[in-house]
Amino acid sequence: MLGQKERHIKKRMEGRVIINRLMMVLFGVATAIGLIFLVLLFYRVLTQGIGYLNWDYLSNFPAPYPEEAGIYAGLIGSIMLMVIVAIFSVMVGVGSAIYLEEYAPKNRMTEFIRINIQNLAGVPSIVFGLLGLTFFVYLFSFGYTLIAGGLTMALLILPVIIVAAQEAVRSVPAEMKEASYGMGATKWQTISRVILPAAVPGILTGTIIALSRAIGETAPLIIVGAAAAIYTLPESLLAKYTVMPIQIYNWTSRPAEEWQFVAGAGIIVLLVVLLLMNSIAVWIRNKYQHRL
Amino acid sequence: MSEVMVKKKNNTVNKASKREENSFGLQKEKANHIIEVNDLNLWYGSDQALYEVNMDVPEKQVTAIIGPSGCGKSTFLKTLNRMVEMVPVVKTSGSIKYRDQEIFNRKYKQEYLRTKVGMVFQKPNPFPKSVYDNVAYGPRIHGIKKKEILDQIVEKSLKGAAIWDELKDRLHENAYGLSGGQQQRVCIARALAVEPDVILMDEPTSALDPISTAKVEELVQELKEKYSIIIVTHNMQQAARISDKTAFFLNGELIEFADTDHLFQNPQDKRTEDYITGRFG
Structure with a gap:
């Protein structure tokens, strides 16, 4: 058995x-x-x-011949665009995160708004392009300019930043807020002296990750009219501009094989910038995690 | 009108001489109440947590609040500086007077109340900043910027919390690096730095080891020279050791409130007796 x-x-x-x-x-x-x-x-x-990929490539404007073409306008354009995007999206994003987490009454309306912000993060980027075209390009008559592109991209990543900032604000321990309120601090004093300093690493990490999504975006910028080729850097917010992904897209659609190599070099530059941004995010996260 | 005058008179008499106050039992009951609670009810949403609480907290004494978990003692404590209202669904009725001022009055500023009625929490909760910045937090939010004045306040508060000697060379270290007991005394120093009148302590030693607990208990004895202290504790021995008066809460009701010796040796209510003799809770 x-x-x-x-x-x-x-x-x-x-x-x-x-x-x-x-x-x-x-x-x-x-x-x-x-x-x-x-x-x-x-x-x-x-x-x-x-x-x-060499120094000339990094410092040349687009040219009719592949050997002379460079990514300079795209690289600087991307950086300028990111600065605009960062300023607007962080200001509005952190502001609304603080409002939703700290000031807004905890009711169904707030919950509804919160869920819909999360949904907005999943809306296709081209939809934001159309939004930007309607509002910034036509309604505000910015035209096909740097500021119109920047604001459109800021809207695109705004939901991501709000969600990241909300999480960062929410993760500040309640005991710390209580300590502050317990000494007679006002809400704003508690926010500015306790909550924000503790939430900054989370907010920064979320922002950089959102920006690295924005820096690779092409579709919305095509709609709001980033230029395919420019030969001077944008001199003001109301100037024409181009960014790396547009430049790369433009080169890959040309017939001669050499242009594919030029585009390849552009992709390397874009990847390096992306990698740099992500490393900064990781660095910030690690640095502040040790302290808590 | 006449009652108020009598009260005022008693106040001055009692302040002038503490001995005299003790010799008149009745006057002691009537006078020197820093906080007066009348008919306090409190609800979390539809659950009532406190029922008709009446309690007069004596000045410059240690008042202990005991009772089993969930009896409303922490809720009651947090109501005294209106911290309980951080929970959005809380509703209250009744009256709490701090120095004869109604704290539920719309015009009465929560921020003012909390500078006068400070709080020490169950878990040590220093900010992730230096010891100095932790203690200077309160004075700073109240607008003190001068370094010399802040230095003085920090030293005085740390001395007041009996931790100056241990930390005077470590003022600029992060408070997170301290032991739990040290953290809790830094938190007490931080509360003292605001120069409150009353200090609420919500089980301040429950997260500490016995030696740190002894230090905090000793400190409480020193602090009552200057401050009125209300301490919630799980530990009946602790209440018996350090308090002058003890309140026993059960299911949201104040069952008995008396001199500590009296309450522990000669409880008037059967439920108090059952609790302190360990028959439940």
Whole structure:
């Protein structure tokens, strides 16, 4: 009897072990598929673009010949755009996060607004492009200018920043707020001296991650009229501008093969900027996590 | 009118001589009440947490509040400086007077009340700042900017909390690096820096080890020279050790409020007796 049971367990054992192996392989393959394509992408971009990547490329304006073309206008345009986006989205985003978390009455209306802000974060970027076109380009008659592009992008990442800032504000321990209120501090004193300083790392991290989404965006900027090629840097908020993704998109749609290499070099620059921004976010997060 | 005058007279008499006050039991009951609670009811939404509480808190004494978990003792304490209203659904009725001023009055500023009625919390809750900045937080929010004055306040408050000698060379270290007991005394110093009249303590030693607890208890004894202290505690021995008067709460009601010795040795209410003899709770 006992021997039979034992045998039965042994028999089942083999099957179980095999299934376990099989699952490990399956999940491993899933990971590998992602990794392989990532490596392929890097390989293609690097081998194609690296030859064109040099100081001239970084400091030249677009040109009719691939050898002379550069990303300078796009790089500076992207940075200028990000500064505008950061200023507007952080001011409005942190402001509304503080209002929603600290001032707004905790009722259904607030909850409704909160949920819809989260939904807004998932709205396709092209919709924000159309919004920007209607409001900033036409209604405010900014035209196809840097400020119109900046404000459109600020709207695009605003929901992400609000949600990140809300989470950062909410994660400030209640005991700390109580300590402040308990000494007779007003709400604003508590916000400015206790809540915001504690929430800054979270807000900064969220902002940088949102900005790195914005810096790669193309669709909304095509709609609000970023220029395909400009030969001077934007001199004011109301000047024409271009950004890296637009420039890259423009080059890839040209027939001659050399332009693909120029675009590849552009992608490398964009990736480096992205990587830099993300490292800053990680650095901030680690730095402040140690303190708490 | 005449009652008020009698009261005032008693106040001055009692302030002038504490001994005299003690020799007249009746006058002691009537006078020197820094906080007077009348018919206080409190609801969290539709749940009533406090029922018709009447209690007069004596000045410059230690008043302990005891009772089983959920009996409303912390809620009652937090009502005294209106911190309980941080919970949005709280409703209250009745009256609480601090120095004869109705604190529920619309014109009465919560911020003012809380500078006069300070609070020390259950868990040490220093800010993630230096010891100095923690203690200077209160004076700063009340508009004191001069370094010399802040230095003085910080030193005086840390001395008041009996932790100056331990920390005078570590003022600019982050308060998070201190031990739990030190953190709690820094929090007491931080409360003292606002120069309150009354200090509310919500189980201030429940997160501390026995040695730190002893230090805080000793400190409470020193503080009552200058401050009126109301302390919520789970620990009946602690209440017996450090308080002059004790209030026993049960299910949101104030069952008994008397001199500590009296309450522990000769409880008037059966429920008090059951609780302090360990029959429940």
